[in-house]
Amino acid sequence: MQLTGLLWGGKLLKKVEFPCADVLGPEASVDEIKDLIKKKGQVFIKPIFKGGVGKKGKSGLIGKASDITAALQEKERLYFAKHPAGTSKADGVTFEGGVPAKHEVYFSLSESTVFRAPTMTITHHGGVDIEELGKDKIKEIPFDPLTGLKSFHIANALEELGAPSEIISPLVQHLPKLWTLYNNYGMNVLELNPIRMFQDNAGRLIPVACDFKCSFDIDDPAWKRLDLPAHLFASDYSEFEQEINQLRTYQGQSDVFVINEKGTITAPTFGGGANALVTELLGERATISSDFGGNPPYTKMLEISKIVFKYWLGQSNVLFIIGGKANNTDIYETFRAMADALRWYFQTYGPKPIYVVVGRGGPNLIRGMAYMKDTVESLGLPYRFFGFDSAMSEVVNYALKTDEWMEKEGKKQLKEKMGI
Amino acid sequence: MHKAGVKKFPYYVGVNSLAELATKDDKVCVLNILGNESKAVTPTSHEYSGGNVVFGTGPGRSGQALETKLGPIPVYNSIKEARAKGLKFNTAVIYLPPSGVKDGVAEVVRQNPDLKKVIILTEKVSIKDARTIRAICQANGIDVFGGNCLGVADAWNKVRIGGALGGNKPEESLVKGSIAIFSNSGNFTTTIATYLLTKGWGTTTSISSGKDVYIHFSPAEFFHALDNDDRSKGAIIYAEPGGYYEHGLEINKPTVACVVGRWKAKLTKACGHAGSLAGSGDDARAKEKWFMDYFGVKDIYTPENPVFSKKGAVVTNIAHIPDALTKVMELNKIKPDFEPKGDLSLKCWFGNSQGLKLPKELDALVVKAIEPYAEQIEIISKQLGAQYPRQSMKDASGATMMDAKTQLTKVYNVSLLDCSKKSLEENLVFSLIKDYPDEYGRTLANLAFNVYVNMHGDAALIAADAAREAESSPNTALASAIAIIGKGRVKHAVNEASLLLELFQHSGLQNATDKFDSAKILKGLTAEQKELFTEKTPHSAIRIPQSEGDKSVFIKFVKEAAGGKPSSDALLAAIWMTLGWSALMRRKISKSTIINLPWYSRIFSAFVAASVDSSKHEKDKFCGVRSQEIIEKWSFTETAFLALIGRKPTADELFEFSMLLGLLISNGPGTISAQGCKGGVSADGPEDPTRVQINKAFIGFLTHTGFAHGGNGYEAIAFLIDRFKDKNLKSPADKKHGLNLKAIADEYAKWYGKYKAKEKAAGNIEYMKVPCVNHPVFKGKAVNYDPRERFVNSLFEEKGIYNVFFDFYHNLVQTLFDNKVSENVYCVNIDAVIAVILLKMVWEPFKAGKISEKEVETAAFTTFLFGRMIGCAAEIDDHINRGRNMDTRTPASSCSFVG
CATH class of the missing domain: 3.40.50.261 (Succinyl-CoA synthetase domains)
Incomplete structure (x- = not known):
């Protein structure tokens, strides 16, 4: 039972107040898209695949537009796009507001059979496939499930990775919220890649999730509390x-x-x-x-x-x-x-x-x-x-x-x- | 944070040697010991281990016990309660449902500082709970096995803790030897142990690890403990894809690794073991490679390509394990533990090619199975009839089932809609035999039923008359008569059925109408047995023409045995043996059922007989018709119609009447009538079927019907009478009735609309409802239909049968909508079908003043009883065969006091 993309991922992130890129669904009107472009400068157009699929970026399945004409052209191209990695066919697109940022972070929570504990994987070299990075650029940190993911896990990991110091504090503040989401709603994988470090008007960096992937444990009824529509998992x-x-x-x-x-x-x-x-x-x-x-x-x-x-x-x-x-x-x-x-x-x-x-x-x-x-x-x-x-x-x-x-x-x- | 254990590991591990894993010193507490699975498994574990279970828990069950051959295991509400009694244990076995497992572990850890091991049998424990359990147990210095495992066993110590390793006969698979087993599959733990026997290898410790995402006692711990166990000279590890538990192992003793599941690389979700879903680097091929690297081999071992080293071999088929192990051990100069036991070649235990020309390689011959199975096959091949495990049959049935969605009830998997196309006699036979009779069977059934319908001078009729005079309802009057049809009334027929069964059960006869030479059986009869079959009075009530009788092996046999003068009871027994024999041989019905068929038969006859008062039973006539004519020419359905209406039905009426009875058969085991008859069986104790009074069970059915259940069909009839009594309706079957049905319906709908509004305005929500329209399931659409009504309607249309009342009902639902009384067009429901058929049957005598409204009501109620008698017969027989003594009782804890 997997969920990908920000359309629904954004709703889940909202539950724990984790910042997320602005997103419009396939039903968005021309005016709404125009407004988003105006507000964010550019939008990304991504096909919606139900269930788990391979990387969209790699397959040329992400569109980018700075004006409404280009946005609608990309919508037409991607609306029923077929993923080359499988038989999955898109069912609509999302329009996601661009998040200008200097830094991209990869973050995931999953169960590690090596550590036999929930484990955080983090790197400040985000936005790429995690498998493509050298081991020295990634930190895997197991932690005690009874106390959960703590700020010091994140601070220590980023410090050991040599991450830019300006991103550490905002991440330490926000990332522990994701453990709440993971632990309370029966997930066994939660991956945000990339998290873009957006600078607000006051000059503070804010981590903004720009993609979302999670998988639920079918034996844990907690996911039912999210009231997600059944059709999201139907293709699984x-x-x-x-x-x-x-x-x-x-x-x-x-x-x-x-x-x-x-x-x-x-x-x-x-x-x-x-x-x-x-x-x-x-x-x-x-x-x-x-x-x-x-x-x-x-x-x-x-x-x-x-x-x-x-x-x-x-x-x-x-x-x-x-x-x-x-x-x-x-x-x-x-x-x-x-x-x-x-x-x-x-x-x-x-x-x-x-x-x-x-x-x-x-x-x-x-x-x-x-x-x-x-x-x-x-x-x-x-x-x-x-x-x-x-x-x-x-x-x-x-x-x-x-x-x-x-x-x-x-x-x-x-x-x-x-x-x- | 973890407690200090074996130093080698960066986490807590308590077990240092496999020899410590399951010992006689381990004392066990079982959580949810009285759960279904534990109840079956724990006694065997306890007995095999010499009594290692100290107690079990079950909330609210303190004071109960789990019986075992070594004495009862006490049950307490909680660990705390048991500990307060001074009970000590070091191992907890968890049989709780998944949502309770984590809390169970927390309780046992909190309450017992002596705890060393937890074994979790439960499947589908969530990952979140699994990681929490690990954290709790790590912090408290406790080894965890499972979830979804079968526990651990030690063939040397003869100890098994947790689940059912070795099944109900652990000593068959767990034979003392020198090989330790670690397996992700519980079943394969035992299967591998059994396979090893074929090459002479026995076992030391066997561990079923489970294959959830979390494996708490993993291969790393196993191989460490293996090194410290002097008894174990080698090991088998069975692993599936998913997880890094097999990565980076240190293996120091000869080992065969079996990795299965290359195909699982294509899985996108778990199938089989929950943790057997690989990521990128932990699929089956990766694991094969890890093990090949440990053993220094370059390929998978197969019999054709035996690749192995002194350290071990990797196989991908469990059948290759014994061979591979033997080869590896040879290199280590270690000999098998004992002489090989059995082999793994194909052994077909049951087979039949049904006359097909099979190629030689597929034509596997049936061989004698190993003991004790060969003996069981021999016994079962001699056993006759269906055998059911006994269980509580409260609110359960093996005979009837109502689908809550479709509202359709099935009897022995046949929909009532299909039953309704059959006659009463066919359905009565079907209710007990589970097969519909052929034409010959139908003839015999009619004879058996009709011959006992005239009960002139019988006490049963007097009892029913007395009940009617006392103004008891029709069901009560019938119950009085049925009380007289006790065991004593049918004992001769039942005894003769038993004798026929005894004589023919191993004769090879498959079907009573097959060609069969019974001369040998006849010759072996004693004088007493022949006497039993012979009529003592001048005339037998049953006379079967030679041509008909000769078709049945049994009828012919009793005639010959009785020297041409068979008794009525013998013939009744022979008729029912003829009807039931094939079903018995195909194990569809039990021996107890076939023996009691004559009793059921007499009860069915008495139902129809006693539905009319004794004045209708003359010496040679029943309801004015010559008894002999009824016996020879009438069907039982026609006789039942005669009893109700006082005349023979027309062909259309017979069809409608049969259909009506068919629709009334059952509404599943939850209906009051079914509950009544099941209670009757339960109270007599079906575990000894000979003690169950079948007539009393029917009385249970009858007393559980009444003016609200069974008699309520009259409500709709009264409604229709009100609409039509002043109209000039001569024949409800005549389409040219000359009435304006729409106008009648419209008039009523208008009146009802006003009435409803008035009552609602007055705050009365209990206002009168229009009977037989609308349904809680078939509602909410613009136009609604009850599919059962549609079925009947289409059959009537097909046969060209017209019913003015039915037509009226269809008009009524439309006019209710047209007059805005209903929000949509209601369905005409199945109860309406019953009412319109009944009223049509009695309309002419009613209109002519020959029968009163009261008699119409009685006829409606009695019709219900005739139909429901079929379903209750099935229910009674089913409960006798499957039920436990007093199983319909409700425990005091589930009852409430509302004073």
């Missing part, structure tokens, strides 16, 4: 993923990721490890990658399976139920749910020629397999269920070979058998 998830996400509770995993919309093996997978291994081995033949482990209750598993089958079974040759030897997941409950969902799918969408392959172990294994067996038998589907003493990778290979055969001739044979 496919329709299928969104439907599954509605079932996200702490009882049982329900992680899914679409691998190939044209895949032919649909594999409900149990366990984070199995998810990593099975998805790796299935490659592009998989429709989705999933982790449904963590002992989901029957009703949740039933609902999840119905959604998975609804989206993917129609195009699949193989339904592949796979996991290791479960420690705690009740195989009877999960298999009963999947079998009932399979029966529901056939009742709702009609019979489909599918080969069922299973590899699983765990509590109530045989009862679960027997239930699944009875169901697929009654639906007239061919199947092979493997015990947990078969190597998981071999079971995956079996599923892959079955998929190939089904594609070539199995599907045709099975259709005839089932009278489809």
